[in-house]
Structures are given as structure tokens and as C-alpha cells.
Amino acid sequence: MRVALFVTCLVDLFRPSVGFASVRLLERLGAEVVVPPEQTCCGQPAYNNGDFETARAIARQVIAAFDGFDHVVVPSGSCAGMLVRHYPELFRDEPETLARAQALAARTRELSAFLAESGGEPAIDGTFSGKVAMHDSCSARRELGIVDAPRALLGRLAGVESVELKEAETCCGFGGTFCVKYPDISARMVTDKAEAVIASGADVLVSGDLGCLMNIAGRLSRMDSRVRVYHLAELLAGMTSGPAIGEAEKP
């Protein structure tokens, strides 16, 4: 089974350990993991800012780079949603590319959904113990319908006690460029979310999307909270010995 990893631009730039955690989880499933070097970004910044032409150009690049693999796995609901839901939309009027976009969409899975579908059990060897809250990104929850998969995977970690966030369906206020276009509104939204995390009594917050995580971790850190923030993949792969998101390298 050859699996291509779509690293995502945020993981590539800010938190490579999520990429390595993803590789580890996939290799434990017996997959041969390939990282196509022609990948940059899924094109969402262009798409969501109305530059559909650039979004199409980047989508073509991704479609070409990820051709010929059994599966394409993405450690982000947002980027996976872009490939699965929006690429076909972008090529509605170009039948040939549309067919290729649909084929890519059919092979593409968000990481936790892929692990859960694959039985996942051998992959998971995290040893974390404590209270863990799972934040669903809006794209994972609403574009891809992923709610149960990450929770089921967390349930396989013996030491983990899952807690749910209040208003779990509400957006954290990241929204890509939204958070810098409307910083006041975004700040208010992420404050509400951070307060829900603190109120949940969780020791650790995880999510499948680094955008949400950087946003919430940044706010928690500004509020001097002790809640630690990791990507779900890091927890599942047992890669939580390093600093959490936004934490100092040496305490």
C-alpha cells in the first residue's frame, strides 16, 4: 500500500513533528509512505480570497503530484476538505480535470478518518495519560463529517480520559486569513473557545488541524493557561515528549 502524505503548508512550516507523527502512524499500518516533493499548499488562501484562477493552478499541481498512489492522507480536515470537496467544484466546467479531481477526492482521507477506516489499531502506541479534549475543526466536522473517528482513536490510548468541550460545534475563530482581516472578532471567538477548553478541565487539547491549534494554543498561552496543546497525530504516535505547541524548548 503506497500512501502519499500531503504535509500541508502549516505543518511543513510550523510543526514538522506532526508530519513525522503522521508518517509513523501510517508506517505502523504497513504503508509505504511517500512525500511528493512537488507539493506546497492546497490553495485555500487563494480560493477563500476569491482568486479562483490561482486556486485552480495549485489544484492542478496537487492533482499531478499525487497521481498514482493508493491513498492520499492529510493531517488536516481543512486541507483534506479542500481536496475532497472544493477541487471538484473548481473544475465543474472542465470535464477532463474534473474526472482527475474526483479520482483524487475519492482516494484522499483526513488522517484520523484514514486510521479509523484502516482498523488503525496497530498504528497507535501513544502512552499519554490524562484528560484530553478534542477540538473538531469546522472543515473536518462539516465538510467531511468527521466526529467519531478521532474520538475512537483517542479511546484506544489506555491512559486517556476524554472530555468534551462546551459548544464544541462552534468555530475557534481562525478561519485562515479571517483572523488577520478581522482580528477583534477572531480574538473574541478564540477567547470563548479557550475558556471552554479551560472549563473542560482538560490537561491537553488536541485537534486534527494545526490552524485551529495554533490559534487556540496562542490564546491559551496569552491567558497563562497550563493546558498543553498537541496535534492528534502527535498524541496517537506517542510523540509528546517535546514541547507542546507554543511551549518553550527548555522549560
Add this chain to the structure above:
Amino acid sequence: MKPTSAAFSDNARRALHDATLQQALAKAGVGFVEKRRAALSDLPEFAALREAGREIKDHTLANLDHYLLRFEQQVQASGGEVHWVDTPAEACAAVLDICTRAGAKRVAKGKSMVGEEIAINDALEAAGLDVVETDLGEYIIQIAHEPPSHIIAPAVHKTRQQIADLFENLHHQPDLTRPLETVPQIVDEARQILRDTFLSADVGITGANFLIAETGSTVIVTNEGNGDLSATLPRVHIVLASIEKVVPTLEDASVLLRLLARSATGQEITSYTTFFTGPRRGEDVDGPEQFHVILVDNGRSRMLGGAYHEMLRCIRCGACLNHCPVYSAVGGHAYGWVYPGPMGAVLTPLMVGLDEGRPLPNASTLCGRCEEVCPMSIPLPQLLREHRRQEFERKLAPPRSRWALAVWAFSAQRPRLYRWASRLGSLLLNKSSRGRGRFRSLPFAEGWTAARDLPAPQGDTFMAQWQRRKPHD
């Protein structure tokens, strides 16, 4: 109403710092969401109903001319009149003309969002008519000289104390001893005042939730009964309705009514659901002498068949407002015109122009909750994106953000350049974070760092590290 949508950012900032407003919004928001959730859990067939509702609307919109003409015929057959108008000015002129011919001095008005859209109150008042809003929420904002902040709960931004103060100031008479502390007391006070209006008005104006082609009826749903009194007691009844309100049959309306009440207020059915068909007939004990329907287009026929076609399915339930995290944070007035929230962010640029309404489609994280709760399955995020596409093509965004996007787009299409640039960026940022793992502030990222830290990159990029791990890959 002069739009202030272009100043959305400032409006929003002011709203976020308005403690009274925040208190009112916090109280209202949760209530709507919980009531809708409860109503849906009692109706297992909601999904099927939603699908049926969508089909009814799609079918009607595909045959809009047919059903509107049929509606007109049936209104005429029942003794009423239909007035077709294109612009807000034409709509106001048509209403004024009817009022003038009827020798009207006083108008009792039921709640109508189309009325807000065409600014009917301003037009009537300018012509010297006395207009009184009879929906409690509309009455409150009328005496506060404010526009509605929500399409079904126009005064939702006001606290009980603010309303009591408004009544105290306006109604205050030397002999006024009525206490204004509890909600029932406040409602009673409004009822006392409004009763006179119903009895003395010459013309009653209502909106319409639906128009029924097969019978020529107009339908309104209210919880106060004010619409019925406004429609039946005055000599003339004028219905303000936009063209997409028409549905083929009574049966169709009943499907949509079931969706509407649950999505809006979480009720199975509103307290009053009233069907008006023509003026009073000989055998009727009450009712108006004249029945007029003003059919307003105001840009809707241009939406038909175009990129925003699906927006015409909207039944104005307000669920998208109630579930929108941005609306919940800033309230309706920040949107700067008649329609707020996600549906308003789609409609406003279409009705007042994208130059004025430009910020609204951008003021969304595209979280998708609006589409999820929309009883008409309107793809609101996609329609917001469509506005952004227009904005991009017309180069309306500020030069700084257009340039940033262009530079990023250039490198994202050149993987080698991109890998080099992202490595440089991540290494530099990592180094300047000095092991602290985050930035408290960062030039060019003040929007982010004003309220939150920015986690620092861990070091080299994943792509660079991966190449070192597997040199032949």
C-alpha cells in the same frame, strides 16, 4: 436606510466593546440555538421535510413567472389588486398612492423585512403620515429610532432595562403609575398604546411569509397577533412582499411553515398563522375594504438563474444568524444595513452594491454552520466565496492584501522556490524566537499577536528534514 456596511470593522469593534449589547446578545443567542435543537429532536422527519421544502422552492423559482401570474389572477379574482414594482422608490410610491387615495392619516404596520428594505416608514413619514409599528420588537426600535438587528427578533440587541427606560420616557404622562419592571408589565404597556393604533389606523401594512398562487392568499406568521389586527381593522390592507415568496399551493406552504417555525424560534407552529385572501366580502363580519399586494423585485429577478440563485430559497427564518459565531459576537447593527448575519452578508452586496457591502462576505470564517442549519440548504459559504471572487476580479480589496496574496500565489506555484522561501522563513522565525516557542508580538502580525501568542516554528521545515531522512526519495 443609508448603509454603513463599508464600516463593518469599526462597527464590529464598537459592538464588541459595548457591554450592554454583549449582555443582550449572550442571553438571546443560546436560547435560539437550544430551542431549535429541541424542536428538531422532536421531529425525526426533519431531514425529509427539508428536502421537500427545497424541492418546492426550486420548482417554484424555475417557474416563477407562471406562479406569480397565477397569484395575481387569484388576487384579482378575490377582489384585490397586485402592484408590480421594481425599485424601493417605486414600491414606496405605490404604497403612498394607495394611502393618498384612501385619504389615510394613520398607518398601523406589521413587521416586514421588505418594508425595511424599501424604507417604507421614512417615505410615509416624509409624506406626513403617522406610522406606528405594531410588532413589539419593531415598536421598540421605532421609538428608539434604530433599525432592526435581527430579522425575526428586531430588538434582540436591547435589554429589558433599556426597553423599560424607552417606554418610561416616551409614554410618560403625569398620571402614569403603571410599573415597568417585569416583562409582562412592559408588554402590557405596549399593548395599551398599540390598541389605540389598531382602532384609529386608516391603513394596515403587513409583510408576507408566503404568497399562495392557487388561492391568491398571503400568509403571515406572528406570535403577537398584531399582524391580524393591523390587517383586519383598518379600511385598507397593503401587503408588502418580494417576488420569491410565492409558492404554488396551500400544501406547499404547510411544508415550509413547518420548517420555518422550528428553524426560527424552535416552535412547532407560531401562535398565529394567518391567511389573507382578498378584501372583506359581503357576508364577512370584518376585514378591510381594499386589499393590495405590492410585489417587490429590487434585484431579485437578476439573481434568478445566476450565481446567487439559491439565495432566493431563503425563507427568512434567522437560523443562520443565530448559529453564526460572527453575528453572535457583534450583533446585527454592525452589518450596517437591513439584513445581517450570513444571509445578510450574501444579500447586502447584491442590494446595495459590492463596493459598500464588501466587508460582509469577508467577515466569515466559512465555518459552515449556517449552511448546516439552513432549512433551505442554501450553500451560504459558497455564496460568500462567490462575492469574494467578484471582489478579487474587480480588485476591490486593499492593495496590501492583494500584493501579499499575489506574492504567496507566485511562490506556491513554484515548489522549489517555495521550499527555499519556507525554509528561510521557518529557520529565521525559529531563531528569533530564542527557544521561547512563541512570539508575544511580531511586526506585520499585530492582528494575530494583539490577543494571542504566535507559536514559533520548530526549526527546519518538514520537507527539508524529510529529504535528509530519505535522500533518494
